[in-house]
Amino acid sequence: MRIEDFPEKIQPYLIPKVAGDLVYRCLGCGEEYDITELLYTCPDCGSVLLLVDRAFDRLKQIPSVLWRQIFDYRRMLNISSFKGIYRYYEFIGPVIPIDAIVYLGEGHTSMVEANGHLQDMVGARFCFKNDGQNPSASFKDRGMASAMSYINFLLRSKRLSEVLAVCASTGDTSASAALYAAYLQPDVKSAVVLPHKKVTAQQLAQPLGNGAAVFEIPGVFDDCMKVVEVLSEQYNVALLNSKNAWRILGQESFSYEIAQDFDYDMRNKAVIVPIGNAGNITAIMSGFLKFLEVGIIDCLPKIIGVQSTHANPVYKYYLEPNQEMRTFVPVKVRSSVAQAAMIGNPVSMPRVIQLVKAYNEKAGKQVVFVVEVEEQAIMDWELIANRNGHFACTQGGESLAGLIEANERGIVDSGDTVVLDATAHALKFAGFQEMYFEDKFPPAFEISPRQSLKNAPELVKAQGLDIFPSPENPLKGEAFDQFVQQTAKTIADKLNLKPRQL
Numbered sequence: 001m002r003i004e005d006f007p008e009k010i011q012p013y014l015i016p017k018v019a020g021d022l023v024y025r026c027l028g029c030g031e032e033y034d035i036t037e038l039l040y041t042c043p044d045c046g047s048v049l050l051l052v053d054r055a056f057d058r059l060k061q062i063p064s065v066l067w068r069q070i071f072d073y074r075r076m077l078n079i080s081s082f083k084g085i086y087r088y089y090e091f092i093g094p095v096i097p098i099d100a101i102v103y104l105g106e107g108h109t110s111m112v113e114a115n116g117h118l119q120d121m122v123g124a125r126f127c128f129k130n131d132g133q134n135p136s137a138s139f140k141d142r143g144m145a146s147a148m149s150y151i152n153f154l155l156r157s158k159r160l161s162e163v164l165a166v167c168a169s170t171g172d173t174s175a176s177a178a179l180y181a182a183y184l185q186p187d188v189k190s191a192v193v194l195p196h197k198k199v200t201a202q203q204l205a206q207p208l209g210n211g212a213a214v215f216e217i218p219g220v221f222d223d224c225m226k227v228v229e230v231l232s233e234q235y236n237v238a239l240l241n242s243k244n245a246w247r248i249l250g251q252e253s254f255s256y257e258i259a260q261d262f263d264y265d266m267r268n269k270a271v272i273v274p275i276g277n278a279g280n281i282t283a284i285m286s287g288f289l290k291f292l293e294v295g296i297i298d299c300l301p302k303i304i305g306v307q308s309t310h311a312n313p314v315y316k317y318y319l320e321p322n323q324e325m326r327t328f329v330p331v332k333v334r335s336s337v338a339q340a341a342m343i344g345n346p347v348s349m350p351r352v353i354q355l356v357k358a359y360n361e362k363a364g365k366q367v368v369f370v371v372e373v374e375e376q377a378i379m380d381w382e383l384i385a386n387r388n389g390h391f392a393c394t395q396g397g398e399s400l401a402g403l404i405e406a407n408e409r410g411i412v413d414s415g416d417t418v419v420l421d422a423t424a425h426a427l428k429f430a431g432f433q434e435m436y437f438e439d440k441f442p443p444a445f446e447i448s449p450r451q452s453l454k455n456a457p458e459l460v461k462a463q464g465l466d467i468f469p470s471p472e473n474p475l476k477g478e479a480f481d482q483f484v485q486q487t488a489k490t491i492a493d494k495l496n497l498k499p500r501q502l
């Protein structure tokens with residue numbers, strides 16, 4: 001809709017103005033740092049940072065009902081800068097000039113309610129939010145759009161030139177970083193560091209196709225992370241892992257969208273999310289907290305983090321009920337089909353610890369939970385979901401397996417509506433489906449396929465035919481007719497089809 005056609009009282013708010021006072025705040029010592037330079041850890045104490053808006057209280061001057069209207073009307077704007085995560089500009093990056101915003105189609109992914117059959121089977125009302133529908137096919141694009149818009153802003157204001165963006169990745173961060181860097185070439189180039197043979201062929205194809213320098217190193221993600229940390233400390237590169245607080249800021253959009261899609265009514269809602277490096281769950285909690293603080297929502301949804309038993313350091317941390325007694329111990333990861341979350345030493349753990357505490361305090365009771373699930377359950381539930389009209393990835397399967405577990409533990413109430421984060425596109429993880437169908441999982445995965453969920457193509461070569469068509473030798477005339485008739489009959493027999501009564 002054109003600006004002049006919006007209600008007059010909304011018009012002044014449609015196109016936001018640069019405002020706010022963003023600083024990096026250290027989670028260790030509380031020190032604050034200017035955002036004019038790229039910073040990932042506290043120069044003083046080495047802890048991770050979060051971006052905070054020191055002028056956040058100005059947002060409370062706008063009544064909550066008006067905020068809701070602003071976001072709902074902005075849905076109708078045809079200005080690409082506000083079509084993605086920056087619909088929530090005031091909350092996501094109020095210092096970034098509008099013309100520096102990079103929009104590649106991220107955000108506003110669909111929320112699809114499960115059919116009745118699947119909901120009955122699971123015993124809960126739930127939907128998938130399909131973050132695989134982002135441009136590089138995972139939720140990472142939300143944070144990348146934020147980090148790259150900020151870099152673009154620094155480039156345009158000549159505070160940076162010739163950026164080399166680097167990241168370690170379980171596959172999706174590198175796909176996303178390479179995509180956004182390619183869009184900003186030649187000013188931005190990207191280099192990605194991946195654990196050799198620990199990302200899928202599809203995920204590897206992505207940064208290669210987008211022209212990134214791709215390095216595979218032996219080990220697992222946690223080893224790659226250490227390497228890029230050293231690179232970012234000792235060389236002039238831009239780190240694009242979720243250690244970069246701009247990533248977290250952009251990923252908060254996931255929560256804002258959920259709030260908006262429920263008309264800002266978060267009563268009896270729960271959000272389930274797989275945990276890897278723990279950036280996503282950090283952002284989701286932070287997003288809901290900000291909307292609550294301004295009054296856009298009036299209560300907090302439950303947050304349920306899920307980990308595989310093969311990569312469960314966050315789960316283990318929260319096993320200890322006494323807050324004072326908890327200690328974080330990284331784990332040695334084992335093979336996991338939720339490979340994008342196969343991380344033993346999550347970088348955002350200090351953020352999680354702080355936000356879980358704040359979130360539960362605001363809610364007045366425990367509303368953040370972490371559950372763990374078996375590899376077998378992840379695979380089975382992914383396939384069951386997809387047999388009911390979804391296209392969840394293995395991490396989406398992990399979310400659903402997490403819902404089953406949360407249900408059993410009584411974390412989800414019968415009146416709750418649950419949003420499952422399907423964090424990436426299923427096609428990226430098609431190899432695991434293939435291993436399941438062909439019963440080819442190496443023993444380390446501890447997965448054996450259920451016969452009822454297996455599927456395989458069947459080559460049909462009708463009996464009694466001597467020649468078959470091929471691209472070089474198409475059939476013609478009698479031979480072609482025979483081939484078509486016999487092949488159709490063979491398929492009909494296999495499917496037990498009854499001839500049509502004419």
Ligand SMILES: *Cc1c(COP(=O)(O)O)cnc(C)c1O
Pocket residue numbers: 138139140172173242274275276277278279280281340341393395423424
């Ligand atoms: C990165 C990723 C995760 C884990 O998210 P964190 O923010 O690292 O906890 C889960 N699923 C997919 C598909 C991912 O790409």
Ligand SMILES: [Zn+2]
Pocket residue numbers: 026027028029030031042043044045046047
């Ligand atoms: Zn510090």
